[in-house]
Amino acid sequence: MEKPNIAEMIIQYEKTKDMTDTQFAFESHLPVERVHNLKSGDYEPTAAEEKAVLEYLKLHQ
Numbered sequence: 318m319e320k321p322n323i324a325e326m327i328i329q330y331e332k333t334k335d336m337t338d339t340q341f342a343f344e345s346h347l348p349v350e351r352v353h354n355l356k357s358g359d360y361e362p363t364a365a366e367e368k369a370v371l372e373y374l375k376l377h378q
Contacts, residue, residue, distance in 0.1 A: 323370055324356050330374055345373040 331341055338356070342349040347369060354360035355370070362370070 321367075321371065323362050323367060324358050326374055327352065327356055327370065330377075334377075344377075345369055 327341060330336070331338070338352045339349050341347075342352045345352075347366060351360070351362075351366060355362055355366070
């Protein structure tokens with residue numbers, strides 16, 4: 318099973334909801350710096366970060 322592309326998921330969600338990184342970070346309980354790093358693709362999310370993002374997106378789609 319292919320690992321989800323967290324960066325693309327965050328970017329698409331923010332576009333759909335007209336949301337900033339700061340808003341996404343606050344609502345998903347992640348530091349804004351981590352959101353920036355995840356979206357850049359230069360940072361591999363920890364298991365906890367990946368779980369937090371996926372759960373947040375699932376609950377708010």
